[in-house]
Amino acid sequence: MDFALTEEQQMLFDTARAFADKELMPHEDLLEETGELPPELDLEIRKKAMEIGLHACNFPTSMGGAGLDCVSFTLVEKAIGHVSLALAECIRRPNNILEACEGQQIERFRDPILRGEIRECVAMTEPDAGSDLKGMKTSARREGGDWVINGTKHFISNAQISSFVILFAATGEDVTPKGTRKRISCFLVDLDAPGVEVAPGYKHMGQRGYYNNIIRFDDVRVEDWQMVGGEGQGFEVVNTWLGPGRLTVAATCQARAERAFDVALDFAATREQFGQPIGKFQGISFPLADMATELRLGDLLLMNTAWRVDQGLPTMAEDCAMAKVYCSEMLARVVDQSIQTCGGMGVMADLPLERIYRDARVERIWEGTSEIQRHIISRQLLRPLGA
Ligand SMILES: Cc1cc2nc3c(=O)[nH]c(=O)nc-3n(C[C@H](O)[C@H](O)[C@H](O)COP(=O)(O)OP(=O)(O)OC[C@H]3O[C@@H](n4cnc5c(N)ncnc54)[C@H](O)[C@@H]3O)c2cc1C
DSSP states (O other): OOOOOOHHHHHHHHHHHHHIIIIIGGGHHHHHHHOOOOHHHHHHHHHHHHHTTOTTTTSOGGGTSOOOOHHHHHHHHHHHTTSOHHHHTTSOOOOGGGGGOOTHHIIIIIHHHHTTSOOEEEEOOBTTBSSOGGGOOOEEEEETTEEEEEEEEEEEETGGGOSEEEEEEEEEEEEETTEEEEEEEEEEEETTSTTEEEEEOOOOSSOTTOOEEEEEEEEEEEOGGGEESSTTOHHHHIIIIIOSHHHHHHHHHHHHHHHHHHHHHHHHHHOEETTEEGGGSHHHHHHHHHHHHHHHHHHHHHHHHHHHHHTTOTTHHHHHHHHHHHHHHHHHHHHHHHHHHHGGGGGSTTSTHHHHHHHHGGGGTTTSOHHHHHHHHHHHHHGGGTO
């Protein structure tokens, strides 16, 4: 079994890593201090990313992207994932749902995104519908030839700096043998349309500069052509086009855990107590060995999952769930132990560990909580046995 990267893959990783270290990392302190991503910085990074072909690298070449396969794209995510998310997101990897755009949607929404002119956000979650998305209350009802949308979404990332939202809303109900089921549909909605309000979100413990917003829809009228996929096909759209979004979270977690570990390793080798480097004490060195082993496992799982996605195996959902749950929980363990290794300095902002620690917490929650990932994995194990 050959685990080596090809020359092109290694070059892609090195290029993306060098870009992140040079163009993103120097701005981390600014974001921590202000909690804001300056728009001119966002634009500057986006333009530079376009120059070296990283912008929209997850889209097919026929649409203006770099056409990366999942392994190569995961390498990019790993290469830029160690820096603050708000900065990494300036290298835009647009939502793959936009690949499903047709007709007017292409010119009006998809192409300006691929040209780097605007940003999009995605709105599924609601105050009363988080893990249970099928319980969403936001509705779109037929009126004339249009759809009229009402409801509230919350926790929506970066809505305040986006031009439109990929919105999921219930367009009706079906009676099935298992009870009533909502028909969920997907719409592209301008965020400056009459009746749309983008409000500030909650104060987050981490991820400074990565905004979360509340979006309210009050009789918002959209035309028929703004629906993506057919009516009631919202989850099919997600399943077909969103692909391994959870793998992106896993790659970010892997990259952050590696960064935290490197800080701890360096500290263990250079910090002296009792007349010798603290790394000579087993209380410090054995956890380093455990962390290194977990990092190796995480990387193997991550890259193997990306490879499995590229093979088109039918197990994508549970494969990606395994990578997400393992890498996000591994990050929590590694950054916690890295802080312990560094003692008091570990919790000071002079080292990046306290920020990585705060930023890490949400990784076990968004894109599906750890419990939901375990549900996906266990369901695939038990279902064939009739349980
Ligand atoms: C900073 C941030 C940004 C986000 N960005 C976006 C975004 O851009 N767009 C978007 O649509 N959403 C976004 N989300 C929403 C995110 O995906 C949800 O927070 C997540 O899916 C969990 O939903 P919830 O927070 O409502 O928790 P809940 O669903 O209320 O869950 C609460 C707890 O109950 C557990 N639980 C729920 N159901 C089960 C079950 N069946 N079995 C076992 N345990 C269960 C959960 O695992 C969790 O521990 C974001 C969230 C955050 C925090």
